[in-house]
Each structure stands twice: as structure tokens, then as C-alpha cells.
Amino acid sequence: MARSPRRRGRLVNGILLLDKPAGITSNDALQKVKRIYFADKAGHTGALDPLATGMLPLCFGEATKFSQFLLEADKRYVVIAKLGERTDTSDADGEVVERRDVDVSLEKLEKHVDHFRGETMQVPSMFSALKYQGRALYEYAREGIHVPRDARKITVFELKLLRFEGNEVEMEIHCTKGTYIRTIVDDLGEMLDCGAHVISLRRIGVAQYPVEKMVTLDQLEALLAQAQEEDLPPRVLLDPLLLPLDSAVQHLPEVNLLPVVASYAMKGQAVQVPDAPQEGLVRMTVGEAHAFIGVGEINQDGLVAPSRLVNVR
Numbered sequence: 292m293a294r295s296p297r298r299r300g301r302l303v304n305g306i307l308l309l310d311k312p313a314g315i316t317s318n319d320a321l322q323k324v325k326r327i328y329f330a331d332k333a334g335h336t337g338a339l340d341p342l343a344t345g346m347l348p349l350c351f352g353e354a355t356k357f358s359q360f361l362l363e364a365d366k367r368y369v370v371i372a373k374l375g376e377r378t379d380t381s382d383a384d385g386e387v388v389e390r391r392d393v394d395v396s397l398e399k400l401e402k403h404v405d406h407f408r409g410e411t412m413q414v415p416s417m418f419s420a421l422k423y424q425g426r427a428l429y430e431y432a433r434e435g436i437h438v439p440r441d442a443r444k445i446t447v448f449e450l451k452l453l454r455f456e457g458n459e460v461e462m463e464i465h466c467t468k469g470t471y472i473r474t475i476v477d478d479l480g481e482m483l484d485c486g487a488h489v490i491s492l493r494r495i496g497v498a499q500y501p502v503e504k505m506v507t508l509d510q511l512e513a514l515l516a517q518a519q520e521e522d523l524p525p526r527v528l529l530d531p532l533l534l535p536l537d538s539a540v541q542h543l544p545e546v547n548l549l550p551v552v553a554s555y556a557m558k559g560q561a562v563q564v565p566d567a568p569q570e571g572l573v574r575m576t577v578g579e580a581h582a583f584i585g586v587g588e589i590n591q592d593g594l595v596a597p598s599r600l601v602n603v604r
Contacts (some may be wrong), residue, residue: 305533367496377486
């Protein structure tokens with residue numbers, strides 16, 4: 292009889308909105324939080340550069356099944372660009388490769404900023420995690436190798452010019468997934484004939500998650516220390532910070548199943564639900580409590596076919 296694999300942590304289910312600090316990778320941040328929670332399974336939902344700070348949703352346990360929805364969600368950033376210098380990474384972590392005089396008026400800046408609003412095509416930075424022949428682009432870039440990259444369609448829903456002082460430009464950008472803010476800044480610098488790079492980048496929004504729900508590593512470590520001082524299981528203080536599993540799919544229409552119908556759905560069977568949408572993905576709940584059981588898809592027969600089901604003991 293085969294033995295089940297030994298767990299390396301406890302079962303934790305939910306989503307934590309980490310306020311990632313500068314200077315570490317998203318994976319480093321994930322591993323630190325995973326150790327604090329002593330969690331068996333966790334993953335992040337789209338990397339932030341080491342220079343960047345802000346909202347990094349971390350999915351624990353069953354929530355990892357729905358992380359793709361957060362990867363594909365819209366994002367919102369506040370970026371500060373420095374004019375007059377271009378770097379090899381388009382941010383302050385890189386080496387300055389060119390310096391130019393800055394002769395930019397507010398009128399000229401606003402004119403060129405407008406170019407990035409709406410739907411455009413963007414060529415990803417060489418210092419990105421996109422893969423080419425099985426390797427991340429940044430690996431080639433560090434070796435001085437440039438590889439072909441296809442332009443990708445992106446949409447900037449909103450771009451606010453917050454501040455223009457001296458050689459600094461501060462902007463707030465609401466955009467689709469896969470938008471490289473560094474590339475926007477680098478392209479803007481070329482349009483202004485002076486070069487530019489990112490000196491500060493903060494993500495302030497993922498999907499509809501509220502900024503006030505973010506927690507820092509320092510706060511988590513303080514709660515862990517408090518639990519140890521008070522001889523409490525750390526989960527007593529840490530787990531209330533977790534958001535529900537279905538918070539990642541709140542944008543999907545809900546179909547509420549009777550318990551008897553849900554029992555079939557939980558076995559993977561497509562079920563009929565009155566007033567279900569005619570197509571697309573749906574968020575499945577059960578009974579009067581609207582307990583979340585997973586995501587389904589309306590099939591060609593108009594039935595709700597389970598796609599990703601929750602398995603919470």
C-alpha cells in the first residue's frame with residue numbers, strides 16, 4: 292500500500308495580500324511568508340521586480356487553483372520616472388547606458404503620455420521573465436544576448452500624470468496583465484528625446500482587492516512573535532488576515548446549487564442549474580450559506596460543468 296507524501300507544513304487555505312518590500316524578489320517574499328505561516332503549499336500571482344513594492348497576492352492551499360484568475364486580472368501602479376538617463380534594465384537596478392539633456396515642457400510631456408492610453412502594441416523588455424526557447428529573457432540579457440520578441444497587445448485603461456518636477460515624472464497607470472511599466476517609461480523617454488528609467492514602482496491594485504487589506508512582512512513577523520510570547524498557536528493571529536478562496540473569482544457570475552445538486556457537481560458531473568448564464572465561467576456556491584465549492588463552465592448543453600473544485604477538509 293503506497294504511503295501518502297509527508298507534508299512539510301500545515302494545511303492553510305486562503306489569499307494574503309502582501310505589501311512586498313523593495314530589494315527582494317517575489318519568490319523570496321513568498322518563501323518568507325510561507326515559513327511564517329508554516330504552510331504546506333503556496334504560490335504568488337505574478338512577479339514584481341525586486342525594485343518594486345506593493346500588492347502581491349499570495350495563494351495558500353486550495354487558493355492556488357484559482358491563482359490564474361489573479362494573474363490575468365488588471366493591475367494598477369504608481370511609478371516615478373527619472374528623465375535624462377537610460378539604463379540597460381529600464382530601471383534604477385541597471386547600469387546607466389546613456390545620459391542626455393532634458394528639455395521637456397509640461398505640454399510636450401502630456402502630448403506624449405497620451406500615446407500610451409488605450410490599446411497599443413508593446414515589445415516586452417529583455418529584462419522580463421517571458422520565456423524564449425525555454426529560458427527567461429532576463430537570462431539572455433545578463434549574458435548580453437538579445438533575442439527576438441514579438442509585440443503584444445496591451446490596454447492602458449487610465450494613465451494619470453500625478454507630478455512633474457525637475458527631472459521626475461510620477462504617474463498612476465491602470466492596465467491589463469502583461470504590461471511592462473518599465474517599457475512604457477523607456478519608450479516615453481525616447482519620445483521625449485532625453486531617455487528615462489524607473490526609480491520607483493509600487494503596485495496599488497490587483498483586480499478589485501482593497502489596498503487597506505495589505506499586510507507587510509514586518510507585521511506578519513510581529514504577529515508571529517506575539518503568538519510565541521503569548522503561547523498561542525500562530526494561526527490564531529495569522530489566519531484571520533487571509534481572504535476567502537472565492538475572492539479571486541468574485542468577478543464571475545454566481546450559480547447557487549441545492550445541496551443534492553452540489554453533491555453531483557463535486558463528483559465532477561455537469562449539472563442543471565435554473566437561471567444559469569448561457570455561456571462562460573461561473574462561480575459555484577451551495578445552499579443558503581452560499582458556500583464556495585469551485586469554478587464551473589457552461590457547456591454546449593447549457594449545463595454547469597465543474598472545472599476547478601475546492602477540496603477543503
